Amino acid sequence: DTSGKTITCRAAIAWAANSTLSIEEVQVEPPKAGEVRIKMASTGICGTDDHAIKGLISALFPFIPGHEGAGIVESIGKGVSSVKPGDKVLTLAIPQCRECSSCLHPKGNFCEKQDVLSSSGLMLDGTSRFTCEGKKIHHSFRTSTFTEYSVVPEIAVAKIDDAAPMDKVSVISCEVPTGYGAAVNSAKVTCGSTCVVYGLGGIGSASVMGCKASGASRIIGVDINEEKFPWARALGVTDCLNPRKLKKPVQQVVMEMTGVGADFAFEAIGLSDVMLVAWDSCHLSHGVCLIVGLAPLNSKLSLDASMIISGRTLKGVCLGDYKTRDCIPQLVTGYLQNKINIDPLVTHQLPFDQLHKAFELYHAGKTIRCVLLF
Numbered sequence: 001d002t003s004g005k006t007i008t009c010r011a012a013i014a015w016a017a018n019s020t021l022s023i024e025e026v027q028v029e030p031p032k033a034g035e036v037r038i039k040m041a042s043t044g045i046c047g048t049d050d051h052a053i054k055g056l057i058s059a060l061f062p063f064i065p066g067h068e069g070a071g072i073v074e075s076i077g078k079g080v081s082s083v084k085p086g087d088k089v090l091t092l093a094i095p096q097c098r099e100c101s102s103c104l105h106p107k108g109n110f111c112e113k114q115d116v117l118s119s120s121g122l123m124l125d126g127t128s129r130f131t132c133e134g135k136k137i138h139h140s141f142r143t144s145t146f147t148e149y150s151v152v153p154e155i156a157v158a159k160i161d162d163a164a165p166m167d168k169v170s171v172i173s174c175e176v177p178t179g180y181g182a183a184v185n186s187a188k189v190t191c192g193s194t195c196v197v198y199g200l201g202g203i204g205s206a207s208v209m210g211c212k213a214s215g216a217s218r219i220i221g222v223d224i225n226e227e228k229f230p231w232a233r234a235l236g237v238t239d240c241l242n243p244r245k246l247k248k249p250v251q252q253v254v255m256e257m258t259g260v261g262a263d264f265a266f267e268a269i270g271l272s273d274v275m276l277v278a279w280d281s282c283h284l285s286h287g288v289c290l291i292v293g294l295a296p297l298n299s300k301l302s303l304d305a306s307m308i309i310s311g312r313t314l315k316g317v318c319l320g321d322y323k324t325r326d327c328i329p330q331l332v333t334g335y336l337q338n339k340i341n342i343d344p345l346v347t348h349q350l351p352f353d354q355l356h357k358a359f360e361l362y363h364a365g366k367t368i369r370c371v372l373l374f
């Protein structure tokens with residue numbers, strides 16, 4: 001029985017911006033009040049983790065990356081009531097405290113206890129549960145999943161169905177709600193509509209799935225890596241565009257293809273330039289541009305201000321606007337009931353100790369999602 005004891009296990013540490021992750025022996029303290037210690041079963045590698053490791057978004061080094069995790073509760077701290085040891089859970093990069101102004105409002109999900117924007121890398125009490133050779137190691141996004149064991153606040157943990165296949169459902173922790181949810185729940189893509197998705201990686205592919213599931217009749221997929229096109233077509237993309245091979249700006253091509261602009265545009269890369277391109281691809285009057293990708297620190301969006309009057313909507317969305325603890329477990333149930341098929345989103349699975357190979361595949365653009373297995 002490990003409860004109440006410090007656990008020594010393997011974890012990947014990002015020691016400094018842009019350095020290669022190194023797998024180290026770490027000490028994981030027991031969970032304090034309101035915290036949960038999780039034995040990780042699988043974790044996805046998300047674009048956001050890569051941005052954090054490169055130091056492009058807010059992160060405090062050294063830290064243990066990863067937020068897209070599925071695992072089993074090993075032990076709980078005082079006062080924890082929503083999960084118990086042995087429960088299957090997902091980690092949540094946006095928590096749901098159920099007390100803050102965001103959680104209490106019927107719309108939106110950006111809980112005030114989130115740690116993605118201006119990240120502290122610490123638990124809610126301002127301390128860390130990880131050390132390596134006596135040095136304090138930071139958490140990331142309230143989660144940290146590139147580790148055999150992690151400590152996560154209860155508000156960032158969702159209990160899921162006992163029948164969930166743990167080698168796959170980690171993608172329902174981020175990729176599926178972020179992409180699929182942006183289309184189905186946030187944009188509420190309409191039947192017969194035209195959509196354009198910029199970026200056909202994990203998040204963009206999940207957005208395509210959401211557009212298709214909502215009955216979109218045309219889905220234009222845009223990526224600079226044509227290796228993503230066959231996967232995208234299989235998920236429902238009707239037209240693939242590589243902006244580097246076009247003679248005109250891609251937004252102009254989308255305008256010409258649709259005549260009037262797309263009803264819905266999704267930016268699933270995290271580049272401010274592409275966000276503007278997505279905006280310019282939308283129907284002037286009713287078009288909705290959803291920003292799904294997380295842009296690097298300090299990047300700015302510069303729009304033609306006069307164009308705003310036309311009625312287009314620019315909307316940011318994080319984890320599909322789902323109140324995370326309430327809604328994300330329902331996506332797992334939907335998968336088990338064959339209502340959402342996440343299988344095509346997981347293109348690779350590798351053991352945790354092949355993390356470097358997984359990142360090589362990711363950087364080479366060979367994966368939609370590679371899931372690491374513990």
Ligand code: APR
Pocket residue numbers: 045046047048049051178198199200201202203204222223224225228243268269270271274292293294295365368
């Ligand atoms: N134009 C079009 N496509 C691009 C461009 C570009 N300028 N630059 C990159 N891409 C493509 C890549 O080829 C890749 O297929 O965007 C895709 C990004 O996918 P992933 O790297 O798999 O990242 P993903 O996990 O999908 O995350 C995307 O969402 O959550 C956020 O922070 C995350 O900003 C990131 C975004």
Ligand code: ZN
Pocket residue numbers: 095096097098099100101102103110111112113
């Ligand atoms: Zn909250």
